[in-house]
Every structure is written in C-alpha cells, then in structure tokens.
Amino acid sequence: MTLRTYVITRILLTIPMVLLLLTLVFVVVRVLPGDPVLLHFEKRADPEVIEEFRHRLGLDKPLWEQYVDYLWGLLHLDFGKSMQDFSPVSVQIFSAFPATLELAIFSMLVAVGIGTLLGVESARSYNTPKDHTIRIFGIVSYAIPVFFLGIVMQIVFGIVLRWLPTGGRTYPGMEPVGAYIKLPFEFFGIKEIHLATGLYTIDSIFEGNPMKFIQALRYLCLPSITLGLVLSGVFIRLTRNNMLETLRMDFVTAAKARGLKERVIIYSYALKNSFLPILTMMGLQFATLLSGAVLTETTFSWPGLGRYIFTRIGFRDYTAIQGAVAFFAIMVAIVSLIVDILYAYLDPRIRL
Amino acid sequence: MEKEEKPKGIIVGPLIKLASLPKEGWAGWIVLVGIIIVLSMVIITIIGPFISPYDPNAFHTGPLFAPPSSEHLFGTNHLGQDMLSRVLCGGTTMLQVALLSVTICFIIGVPIGLFSSYIGGNLDKVISLVMDSIYAFPGLVLAIAIAVMLGKGAVNMALSIAVIYIPSYFRIVRSQVLTIKEMAYVEAAKAIGARNRTILARYILPNVIPSIVTVATINFADAILTAAGLTFLGWGVEVDIPDWGWDLYYGRQYISKAWWIIFFPGLMIILLALGFTFIGEGLSELLNPRLREGK
Numbered sequence: 001m002t003l004r005t006y007v008i009t010r011i012l013l014t015i016p017m018v019l020l021l022l023t024l025v026f027v028v029v030r031v032l033p034g035d036p037v038l039l040h041f042e043k044r045a046d047p048e049v050i051e052e053f054r055h056r057l058g059l060d061k062p063l064w065e066q067y068v069d070y071l072w073g074l075l076h077l078d079f080g081k082s083m084q085d086f087s088p089v090s091v092q093i094f095s096a097f098p099a100t101l102e103l104a105i106f107s108m109l110v111a112v113g114i115g116t117l118l119g120v121e122s123a124r125s126y127n128t129p130k131d132h133t134i135r136i137f138g139i140v141s142y143a144i145p146v147f148f149l150g151i152v153m154q155i156v157f158g159i160v161l162r163w164l165p166t167g168g169r170t171y172p173g174m175e176p177v178g179a180y181i182k183l184p185f186e187f188f189g190i191k192e193i194h195l196a197t198g199l200y201t202i203d204s205i206f207e208g209n210p211m212k213f214i215q216a217l218r219y220l221c222l223p224s225i226t227l228g229l230v231l232s233g234v235f236i237r238l239t240r241n242n243m244l245e246t247l248r249m250d251f252v253t254a255a256k257a258r259g260l261k262e263r264v265i266i267y268s269y270a271l272k273n274s275f276l277p278i279l280t281m282m283g284l285q286f287a288t289l290l291s292g293a294v295l296t297e298t299t300f301s302w303p304g305l306g307r308y309i310f311t312r313i314g315f316r317d318y319t320a321i322q323g324a325v326a327f328f329a330i331m332v333a334i335v336s337l338i339v340d341i342l343y344a345y346l347d348p349r350i351r352l
Numbered sequence: 353m354e355k356e357e358k359p360k361g362i363i364v365g366p367l368i369k370l371a372s373l374p375k376e377g378w379a380g381w382i383v384l385v386g387i388i389i390v391l392s393m394v395i396i397t398i399i400g401p402f403i404s405p406y407d408p409n410a411f412h413t414g415p416l417f418a419p420p421s422s423e424h425l426f427g428t429n430h431l432g433q434d435m436l437s438r439v440l441c442g443g444t445t446m447l448q449v450a451l452l453s454v455t456i457c458f459i460i461g462v463p464i465g466l467f468s469s470y471i472g473g474n475l476d477k478v479i480s481l482v483m484d485s486i487y488a489f490p491g492l493v494l495a496i497a498i499a500v501m502l503g504k505g506a507v508n509m510a511l512s513i514a515v516i517y518i519p520s521y522f523r524i525v526r527s528q529v530l531t532i533k534e535m536a537y538v539e540a541a542k543a544i545g546a547r548n549r550t551i552l553a554r555y556i557l558p559n560v561i562p563s564i565v566t567v568a569t570i571n572f573a574d575a576i577l578t579a580a581g582l583t584f585l586g587w588g589v590e591v592d593i594p595d596w597g598w599d600l601y602y603g604r605q606y607i608s609k610a611w612w613i614i615f616f617p618g619l620m621i622i623l624l625a626l627g628f629t630f631i632g633e634g635l636s637e638l639l640n641p642r643l644r645e646g647k
Contacts, residue, residue, distance in 0.1 A: 025497065028497045145618070148618040291493055328489070
C-alpha cells in the first residue's frame, strides 16, 4: 500500500469513528434520563416558558429528528445554541480553542521532555536507588490530582516566591494581534492578510514583539509545567522500558565495542528506537491531556475550552456543554488521524 | 533479583503471602507499600468519626482560618471547622464512589469482554467499536457530561465514572481471551463436549483474573482522581458529610491566606490514589515477567 492509499483509507475510517463519538455525546446528553430544559430551570418555571424554550432550541422535535439536526449542524460547524443566551456555541468554542491548543502543545512538550530524560536516566542506572527514585516519581506524578499540583505551584511560585503569574493567558493589554502582511498586488480586493493563530506565543513572534512573547511564555509556565508533570509519568515508564530492551540489542553492543561514548550511544542510537512508541503514546495521551486541561484551565483561569465547560456547568447550560463535548470528540479523532498518518510516514512497515 | 515466578500466588493467598512480597524484589515492595497505604486510609476513614477531636461539621470550633496549632493540628477553615476532624472523616464519599464505580465496571465490563471475544463475529466487532470510541474519549469530559445529566449524588457520580472505565476492562479481558481460547486445553475441553458456559467459567475466567485485578487497582486510583476532579469542578456530592474534594473546592479561594485548608485533604487524596497506583504498578510488573528480566 502506498502512503497515499493508506492516508485515504485512514481518513475514510475516521468518519465512522467521529460519527460514533458524536452519537455517544448525543446519547449522553439527550437520551439519558434528565431533561436538559427542566434541569436548566431547576424545575422552577412555568410550563409555557419551558415549552417555548424547548421550541426555540428545537428540543420539542422527535429524538431522531434532533439527532439528524445535530449531525447536520456539526457538518456545517454549527455546535448548537447556548441555553443561556441563544448565542451560537461555535463562536465561543472557536475563540476558546487556541488557548487550549497552546496549553496542550506546551504541556505535551514538557511531558515528553521530562519523560524521555528521566526515562533514559532510569534505564541507564537500572535497579539502583536512582532508578527506583525516578520510577517512584513517575508513579507519584500519576497519582497527584492535576488541580492540586496546580494549586501548590500557584502557592509556591506565584504567591510565596512571586516568580510567575498564577492565572490568565498574558498581562492585560499584552495580547498579541499577529501580523498584517501587505500584499504586493491586490488579490480579489484583498490588500493585506491578517496572520494570526490565536496561540499567543506564535502570534507575538509574527508580530515581532519579544516583550509580548516573554509575557505569553511566563503565563504559560505554571499551567503547562503542572499538566506536563502529571503526564510525564507515562513517558518515563515508556522510555525506560524501551531503553532497557534497546540497550540489550546487538547494535548497542557493537557501538560499545567500537568505543563510542555512552552518551552518544544512548542519545543518538538507542533513543531513536524509542521515538515511534513515544509518538504513539503522544496520540494516546491526547485524550488524557484534554481531561487534564479542563482541570488545569479551571485552576489557572486559563480561558480555554475546559474553562468554558466549567463556566457552562455553573450556568446549567446543557446545549453549550453538549457542543463543547462534541468538539472534544472531533479533536480526539483528528489527532489520532494525524498521529497514525505520521506513524505510517515514519515507519513504512505499518502500511504493509 | 529473585528468579521465583509465582505471580498468581500473590493474589490468591492474600495475608500469608503479604509477608513474602518483598522477596519478589522492587515490584513486591511497591505492592506491599501500596497495600499498607490503602489499608491505613480505609481504617482512618472507618474509625475517623470516633477519634476526631471535634465534630467535623461543627462551625466555629475555633477562630476562622486558624493556622495549624496544638489545639487545631491541621488548622481551621473559613467556617471555623476543625480541619483534622474533616480530614479524618472526609474519605467516606470518595471511597464509596470509587468502590461502587469499580464494582459496576467489573460487573459490566468483564462479562461483556468474555462473551464478546469468545463468540466473536460481527457482534464482537460492533461492541469493540463502541468500547473503543468510549475509550478514546477524554474521560473526565465524558464523565462531566454524564454527571451533569444524571444530577448530583454519590451513585450518579459512580455511574458516570464507571462508564468511562468499562472499556479498560473490556479491552484487557478481550485481548486475553483471544489468546487463551486458542490454547490446547480449551480445544480439549471443547473436544470432550464441555458447554461454552463451563469453558468460559472454568478454563478462561481464572486465567483472566490476574490482569483484571491489575486493571481494577489502577481503576481505583483513576476513579478517585476523577471523583476528586468532578468535585473540584463543583459537581460533587452536596451533603453534610465532610469530603476531601469539597474542602479542596472551597479552600481554593483562600489559598493565599490559608494553605492548610486544601493541603491536608489534598494530601489524603494523593495518598489514597498513590496506594492503589503502587499496587497496580507492582502487580502488573509481577505478572509480566518480561519487564522483570532487566538487563
């Protein structure tokens, strides 16, 4: 199978997966006992008001019709209307998403960085106190509630030491706007392009503003280290087990016999073998990362999707929750698609 | 490292084998430490109401926000409640929720896994697809969605946590059964005309149990963390029972002036989750000899 056929097959296979995940969300919110409208009003509203409310949100239609509407809407990136103010949920989701993405990327970097480093160290000093300490660190990181670690970080680095900010995405007024690139010629009436990703670190680079970049990084520090640390345990174990197996292989012995330095053998020979499993694990951990992000964002007042869900729970805004959860489902499917394609690209065996 | 390979004994003969755990090396120690932590947490929770110095729900047992002192060992919170008493009594909800959700997972996940993989065919494919999609979903997000729909309460919380962990049981059981059902002794049982029920219960299930126990202990830790997360997001069990999760939820507003309100309950949650994780990690290593060989 060529890479192109593989990619096309994989994309086609993603469709039933997305459909299944979206159906799951629908089943949870609409079919499970508990009427969203009644719950929203906490059972204290006139029947007429409730009826009108249902009608405006399309909740008075038969279930299958609601289901079709829901899927049809999602196909047009319509995530439904908020129960609170009838505003489209998609607008809020798309404005909150870059914050979550930025947090997710940096946390993943922290997790993989710490995980590989400690994992390699642990494997190198197999069955010594150092190995045991690293492994216990890995297990402990797994058992710490991410919000508790976040609060401890806030107390230590934010309140006591005053090194880093404890909440928000950047210093008020320092939000980067991205770059405006003037086109050399008019293209269908467009004279300039607004280049902005919504990721503050990248937008501040586009803007060429180092102060904004530093501020964005400072605000990212605590949340991403918190979430990264909690996720690092999995990568420590993965790297350690992989390295233990790799270090026993013939090419490592051969490299040793040729007199190569241990550091070179480990970091440029052996670690390469661990790269694919780490990539797979990054894909698998993405869902866990999103769960952690909900709690991390709430702890650090990070204005992302997780915090959006949190505030919507407070308003009992069930349609908004449904929309946001559906968005999470689509994200998970897309990421697993990307990881699989990357994997196939890097390891031709998978396409056989 | 000891070369003994008797992993199943550790689960079957609990008390006598406990003492011999350290002989199994690092993994054995981890399991033992985990068991000790979990047992002491359970004991604390059971005897907590009898040994706590104050009524955990009584207001103004001392000044508000009193720092740890000889009178209030863990300080007091924003209502003047004694934190030591709240820590001693606060594990009930979390343990109940975790136990209930693990039981539900076990009762639903294991049989489905057994039958689905044993029967195979299209039914197995459909069930696997559904389970995989639940498994792929961000657990907490799904639990939030289910919990807000079902409403507050310990049982509902346990149910919403159970739903997200059933696939773990299903997957582990399924992957094991797929190997075991090709074994010679299963073939032999079939050949002598044993009924499917007998084969599943007498020949397959016993071989799957060790892996299930490992998953269950990890599941316990996950359930505790998810329950704590749900409570932290304001979706806990709202009752007059002291709960570590609630202390974290309320104490969060006062972290700059009273760290002790969240610190001690948080520590208890970590210890409880850590105990189960230790057991799970240790067991999975004991049951998987490939990891033990080392260099």
